[in-house]
Amino acid sequence: MNKDIWVYVEQIEGKITNVSLELLSEAHRLKTKMQRPGQVVAVIIGSQLEELISTVQEYGAQKIYVADDKSLKLYEPQYYAAILKKLIKENDPHILLVGASALGSQLAPTVAAKVKTGVAAHCVELKISENDQLVAVVPAFGGKVLGDILCPKNRPQIASIKQGILDKPVKIEAVGEVIKVDLSFLTQVKTNLKPLKICREEPKGVPLEEAEIVICGGWGVGDQDTWHYLEKIAEKIGGAVACTRPPVDEGWAPGEHVMIGTSGKSVRPKLYLGFGISGATHHICGMKDSGLIISINRDENAEIFKVSDYGIIGDIKQVLPLLAEAVTK
Numbered sequence: 001m002n003k004d005i006w007v008y009v010e011q012i013e014g015k016i017t018n019v020s021l022e023l024l025s026e027a028h029r030l031k032t033k034m035q036r037p038g039q040v041v042a043v044i045i046g047s048q049l050e051e052l053i054s055t056v057q058e059y060g061a062q063k064i065y066v067a068d069d070k071s072l073k074l075y076e077p078q079y080y081a082a083i084l085k086k087l088i089k090e091n092d093p094h095i096l097l098v099g100a101s102a103l104g105s106q107l108a109p110t111v112a113a114k115v116k117t118g119v120a121a122h123c124v125e126l127k128i129s130e131n132d133q134l135v136a137v138v139p140a141f142g143g144k145v146l147g148d149i150l151c152p153k154n155r156p157q158i159a160s161i162k163q164g165i166l167d168k169p170v171k172i173e174a175v176g177e178v179i180k181v182d183l184s185f186l187t188q189v190k191t192n193l194k195p196l197k198i199c200r201e202e203p204k205g206v207p208l209e210e211a212e213i214v215i216c217g218g219w220g221v222g223d224q225d226t227w228h229y230l231e232k233i234a235e236k237i238g239g240a241v242a243c244t245r246p247p248v249d250e251g252w253a254p255g256e257h258v259m260i261g262t263s264g265k266s267v268r269p270k271l272y273l274g275f276g277i278s279g280a281t282h283h284i285c286g287m288k289d290s291g292l293i294i295s296i297n298r299d300e301n302a303e304i305f306k307v308s309d310y311g312i313i314g315d316i317k318q319v320l321p322l323l324a325e326a327v328t329k
Contacts (some may be wrong), residue, residue, distance in 0.1 A: 003038035003132060004063075005030055006093040006156065008084070009056055010103055011046050016055055018209070019099035019162065021169035024059040026126060026161075027097060028172055033128035038094060039063055042176070043087060045080050047073035053178055060172035067181040074198075075103050078191040081110040083181060088115050093156045095134050097126075100160040108160045117154035122262065123161045124285055134159060139262045139285060163209055164266035164286075206240040208258055213239030214269040216260060216287070217253070219246035220276020220297060220316050227252040229320035230275065236327040242267065244283050260286040276316045279304030 005027040009020040024040065031037040042061035044052060049068045056064055067083045088096070088111070098108040100122050112119045120136030124146070127135040134157040136149040151157045208214065215234045221227050227247065234241045242260045243253040253259070260267055261283040272290035277283065279295075279302050287293070288307050295308040298315050305311040312319065 002092050003094045004041050005095045006041045008098045009042045009044040010099050021059050022166040023097045025169045026166050028060050034132045057174055057176040058171050060174050061176040062174045064176045064178050069183050074195050082189045084111045085114040096156040096158045098160045100162040112158050118151040120149035120159045123159050208240045211240035212270045214242050215239050215273045216242040217275045218244040218277035224252050229324045232324050277304050278302050
């Protein structure tokens with residue numbers, strides 16, 4: 001039986017996403033746990049992909065399927081899913097790993113429906129059982145429970161995982177065989193999507209996933225005026241501002257793209273500063289692997305203190321103005 005582990009390598013405008021490289025490293029780790037391992041195989045779809053092939057090989061792809069055509073320059077779910085379906089039907093991979101990005105979160109279940117298998121979405125850990133089955137660990141009930149998801153009767157076993165959950169990617173040089181995918185069948189794939197205009201807005205400040213310092217605020221920050229102190233501090237010390245769910249709902253934070261937790265992003269900064277955060281499990285899952293964790297909360301029994309290296313019991317409205325003044329000096 002074929003035991004190959006496939007990784008869908010997502011690229012945007014000719015740049016491979018970090019989560020795809022993380023998944024290639026994870027595929028090699030999973031391979032070492034298998035009794036009868038196959039190869040680590042990459043699938044990359046897009047236009048003008050030649051320059052990306054060497055990068056995929058550097059991170060350990062032992063075989064690379066390349067679907068390269070000008071019609072695939074922009075992500076089109078029907079085309080991308082049809083290509084993956086074709087490759088899966090022809091090669092019967094054991095496992096397929098996909099990044100839980102906006103693109104991957106749509107593509108993975110679309111492909112699964114086409115090949116009649118399941119998806120373990122937004123996993124926080126991947127394991128291999130004694131019979132070489134994938135065990136995907138997925139949080140439930142707001143992160144209070146971690147469940148093992150298995151798909152023993154259908155192939156491939158598909159799992160999606162967010163950037164930052166896994167260890168940083170490691171280069172594992174491989175002379176990966178490159179296979180160009182015949183795309184002539186795409187003329188038979190129907191699509192009712194047509195790009196009209198591309199609008200991009202560059203994010204302000206340091207991207208959350210790349211920040212070495214993260215300043216995170218929760219419900220305890222209290223209001224928009226106090227929230228501005230977090231932004232001021234982040235600007236002065238070169239950090240990124242993050243949040244839990246309540247600041248998004250209240251409109252203090254700019255949106256879910258800066259939210260940390262099982263329904264947001266996972267980060268591993270060198271320094272994490274938490275203000276007014278209770279420490280719910282679904283948030284802790286997204287920041288527990290930070291280097292140094294310092295938390296400020298007026299509730300001495302707050303759960304966040306259990307994962308913090310240093311804790312300050314105090315009123316956020318008093319602490320933040322003082323801290324903002326100090327970093328300004």
